[in-house]
Amino acid sequence: MTKVSMTVNGKAVSGEVEGRTLLATFLREGLGLTGTHVGCDTSQCGACVVHVNGQAIKSCTAFAADLDGAKVTTIEGMANPDGSLGTVQQAFQDHHGLQCGFCTPGMVMSAAALLAENPKPTEAEVRHHLEGNICRCTGYHNIVKAVLAASGQDVGQIAAE
Template sequence: MPNVSMTVNGKAASGEVEGRTLLVGFLRDQLGLTGTHVGCDTSQCGACVVHVDGKAVKACTMLAAEADGADVKTIEGMAAPDGTLSTIQQAFQDHHGLQCGFCTPGMVMSAAALLAENASPSEQEIREYLEGNICRCTGYHNIVKAIMAAAGHDVSAIAAE
């Protein structure tokens, strides 16, 4: 079996993988990083979004071997080492951008990628960017509000739903 090595959340990680091992499986099963969720296995839901070399990637569509040598960031790597939530995570908490929480890791990782590309997206740009992420609980309103708040927009006039 081939060996893969990568940096995950700032730490070296490696392991033997079968050729068919998906990145999401490697992260969850071999590294114990279960914050990256498996929602559909078909690249439809976005619950498995991670960053690979700074780009948002659905980890259920990438083989672990393809990430060999890459810098991977998961939801576990978003908070500061002392546990302080990132700006995006705090905004999701403050603006009730989650309910059951299943989609939340993928939403947060997608939001971080969006804000890295566009520091001040409009509501429409946020909604378009999140098209690859499915939330079955919230209706997206508070998720969008949280991302707008994380981007520094005044959301005080937007009612909570």
């Protein structure tokens, strides 16, 4: 067992982990942060995306022990301080960028990473950036619309599908 300490959503946390414990497992089972979803265990679906030291990663591919001292943000950390939905989360709600909700945490985290790098992406840039996230329900149109809306762009001319 290895002791690991990190900052998760602005709070210092620590725990004992086996060397093989994935970050997704540590977050969900060790810290009770179940918003990070695990859909495939093979790094294909993107439901487990979190931010580590400001970079979006798939938490099913990172060992918790390797992230000692890291700063981690999960979907739970995307809300405003008062608990209301953050900008990207609100845009997903407003523009129906979710259906079953399973992929939504990873989509929101990936979208937030894109907007941090590129505050005004084009539709093509949004689609390209989200290629690592699979949604089996929405057809992506409203997800893309939500990301563009979160960037402050006018989405009124984008037709509904």
